Structure formats: C-alpha cells, structure tokens
Amino acid sequence: MKLSNLLGQRFKEKPAECKLDSHVFLVRGGYIKQVGEGIFSMFMPMKRITKKIENIIREEMDAIGGQEVMFPVVMPATLWEESGRYSAVGSELLRCQDRGGSKLVLGMTHEEAAVHLARNTASSYINFPFMIYQIQTKFRDEPRSRGGLIRVREFTMKDAYSFHTSQQDLEDYYKKCHKAYENIFARVGVPEVISVQSDSGMMGGKVAHEFMLVTDAGEDKLVVCQNEECDFRANMEIAECVFENEPQQAADLTKVHTPNTKTIDDICKLLNVTPDKTAKAVIFLKKESLEPVIVFIRGDLDVNDIKLRNFLHEEVIPDDNTTETGITYGFVGPINLTAKATVLFDSSLKGLTNLVCGANEVDYHYTGFNPERDLDTTIEYHDLSKAFEGCICPKCRKKTIRLCRGIEVGNIFQLGTKYTESMNMQYIDKDGNLQNPIMGCYGIGVGRLAASVCEVRHDDYGPIWPISIAPWHVHICAIRADDPQVSEVANNIYNELQKNHIEVIFDDRDVRPGVMFNDADLLGVPVRVTVSPKTLKRNAVEVVFRDKSFSQDFPTSSASADITALVNSLLS
C-alpha cells in the first residue's frame, strides 16, 4: 500500500471531544470517523487491525472445537418473546417494525438465535457437546456511548454459545474457553489481561467472568488480590454481592471454614464469656458504646431473623449476657483478643454480615462497626464495602488487595438452562428422557479490544501496535522522494518485501521528513525503514522499531532479505 493513496487524513491537532488517548490517536491517525453517537466507520488501517484480531479469535475458537456460523442482525420480535427478553430487556434493545408492521429487533446478543439454530438439529445426546460462534455486528442502544471505540452502540463482536448435557461438561468447557481467551489476549499483544468474577446481569446464570485490561482509562472498578497463590479478582460492582452472600454460605461457623475455626463454645471460652447452649447468636459488643463488634451466628439461625440495629437499642442486656431473643452477648472491651486478630466488616450494613475473616486463632463474623469511633488497637479493621489498597482479601485473608480500573474486553458466562428451557430446546438422553441442554456463552468485543490495545500500547506520538495486529509489518519512509536513487531503492525494497509476503506501507510522498515520521508514528507500524540521501551515502537504509527497542543500518544490497528475516523472526 502506498501512503499517497491511503484514504484517511492524519493531523496534529488534538480533537476537542477526545478524552482517551486511544480515541485521540484513532481519530488523529485516520483510523476511524464518527458517523453518529456511538457509531463509527473505519478506514483501512483500523479495518486491517480488527481483521487480524478477528482471525486470531477465529483460530483460538476453532482450536477448542468451535463452529463458525452467522446469525442475523435483524430478528423477529417473536424469537425474543420466546425467551421472555423482548419485554425483560430495556430500551437497549432497538425495536422497530418492517413495512408490514411486524415487530423486529436488532441483535444485541444472540442467545435466542443460537438456540433457534441448534434446537431442532441437536436432538440426541450424541450430538453434544458443541460450540457455535460468529463474528458479527451488534447494536445496543446504550444510554451513553463514550471514549471513541471503547463504548459504542454499534460494534463487532465475537459471540460463542456452547451446549452441554451436564453441568460438569459445561464447567470443563468453560475452563477450556477461559484458557482460549488467555491465548487470544496474549496473541493480540496484551497478556496482562486478567479475568475477574462478574455479575451475570440479564444474561442469567451464576458463574461469570469478565476479562479486564487493567488501565486507568477503564470504566470498571476492580478488586484484585495480589497474592500470587490467590486468584481473588472481582468487579467492584459484585464485590459487595460476593460479600453479602458469604453469611448464607458460612452462617454456621461451627461447620464451615478453615481448620483454625473454633466452635462458638471455644470462642466464648477464649473470650471468657458464659456460653448459652440455646443461644442463636453470640454478639460481642464494645462495653462502653454497646455497638456490635463481632457476631457469631449459629447454624440453625436464619440470618434474616436478626435485625441488629433494631434490637440493639430496644433490648436491655441483662447481667447474664443473655437476652430474651436468645442471643448471648460478650464484651470486647476488657478482653484481650489475640494481637493478630483481624475483623472484616461492611459499614454499609447491607444484610446482616458481610464477611468472615481468618485470623490466626479464630474467625470473626462481624458487622456494624464504625472504625473511627470504635477502633480497638488489638484488632485490625477492614471495611470491604469500601475496599481499599492493602485491605484484606476475602479469599486468602492476606492484606494484598489492590484496587484498579479496567476495560472489559471479553466475558464468559455459565448460562445454565435459562434459554433452552424457555425456548424449549430438548434432546433425548441415554435413558430416553427429554432434557434441556446446559449452555455457556462467551463474548469478545473486537473494536473495543483494538482500542484498548491502543490505550495501553502508545507513546506521546501514537499507537505502538503489537506486530500480531499491526495494520502493516513494515513502514517505508522515502525521504526525498524526488531523489531518483532514493526512489529507486525504496521502490525496490517495497516490491521485494511484498514478494516476500511482508505487509508493507510505503510513504512515497514528497513531503518533509518531519511529516513522514509523525505520520509513521501515528500509524504505529512496528518496523520503520528509512531511505534517504543520508543513509544511501553510507550504502544503507535505517531500520528502527516503533517502540524504539531497535535501531540499525542495513546494507542496501541485502536490505530486503534482511528486513524480511527480521520481520519473520518478530512474527514467530
């Protein structure tokens, strides 16, 4: 490709409306052009980048047995009525009518279409499992698009749907897909993408992960444990939910928990409180304030029965520390807890208790504490509703939590049977019984991924594309194109590289060097070859990497072969 012929103007002014670096460079570099709110066209360089990303995704999806298919963009509303989402989803789903008045929707996701495609053709258990995927345009009428390609209304997405005959099979495949995603992000040039637990939202299902590229420009807040042996990573928006669910799962401290966990009796003994065998809960209070510090709950107690805030002020605590509601109180004040004890709590007091945390000797189940008011030097307090740098990880119990922001570049869900049930997809199992397949679904936003890579791979002058997705491999700058010798050498290298199947963009314009170099930086091609009277004087061309990690003269005589070898070594 000759740059003189490339459509799309590069310029040096920063567009006023661009806030994100990726948006600035994609506009300034002639990659994209906005058509409407959250709607963009792509010029050739952007198209080449996204095409390469798509091909990487394709290879990895095929490698885990995916079958590439194509669903329609426009679907009859009746299909979405089957799953119930026609009414369940809000105005993000663009609804319209055809000339006959039939209701249509623009595909924002394709579970319905996937079930529709598969349901009558996979009628026996021997057809399972399988995964189908497509790479296609989606439209979501987002209430607010922003950040160039980071959040748009129309976008290209790879979406995959797997169908299984058992939860175990789904989980096994989910892991394979998780690994495939790691491969994809590594190959695209952002191996630092992490997966975090996420909310399944309107998708249904329980287990879900988002793949996040960590960057300050990200829209999502993340809670990440930095302990290498721990894998706790969650989207902040569900971190609270995770913690809120904890009491249900671990309400009975006598049965659940770490080997270090003591029974309530043991703890009472330790704290020198008379245990009441019939007590439903044991609550330790600050003696002065009577504010609860630690709450233990018996396994037979429904956490919803306790309204801590209410009874605190209504009940008088008698001398024997047991009230009529069958709750035993202890007092923390005079008791010397182990020095390393740690208490996790949620000051927002949503539900009863948010966390169980591990200390060296006991586990505390805690709620309703104001650290500024009640700080006890023998206890470390950590509020997980306001997770902060260095607070305690709810999983590994170490003080290794880091807060960061991330861009969601992909996600995976274990959907279960939500769609196969509602849309009546069934197969006959080994025993002749009708069953609903169990589904998983897996998405990657292609344009957002490309923009995200730009967001984390650029300098002051433009993007630094990883060679796996760069629009071209080599960018030739012919300085003094009017010089016949320069022109001849540059043209020769251009032709030779193309013969060698190297993707090359050739700046053949007769413009000043500064213009050329700045345009080259904006195009972000990994290898730049400069031919000029200056380099020819030393019988050489100059080869530099966009990321500045390499700079060397190549002899003119062998330049094409040397550059080809260099690029091929970078590609492998």
Next chain:
RNA sequence: CGAGGUGUGGCUCAGUUUGGUAGAGCGCUGCGUUCGGGACGCAGAAGUCGCAGGUUCAAAUCCUGUCACCUCGACCA
C-alpha cells in the same frame, strides 16, 4: 433519563455580550525556494455561520422551537 456545554470551509477555533460587507491557523490546489521530527514565499479554491420560524431597514449575533454532538451523572450484555 437528569445536569451542563457546543454547533461558523476538511480540522482546531475567533467573532455572538453591544445586530451593520464571513475571519485566522492548519489542511487542500498551482508555482518557486527548501528537505532527518509537522519549513517558507507568492497565487488560489473552499463556509446560504446545524435546521425552521420570528423581531428588525439589517441577524452568525436577539427571541421561540427543533435537531445533532460532547462532558458529568444515572444506566449497562
């Protein structure tokens, strides 16, 4: 959806308060001088000032309506 803001050649913007011939820089075309990090001179093309009404002798400018886009928030397969 709430709050704020902006619409003037391809791009970045001035001009609007106080109505009176449509402006600058970049980019673009031609000629010349230049040539290793966005050069310079000369000549030129290109805008019914988002759109529609209204006020006025006269509207980019004042009034009303409307559309588009941006930012913050709400929302978010």
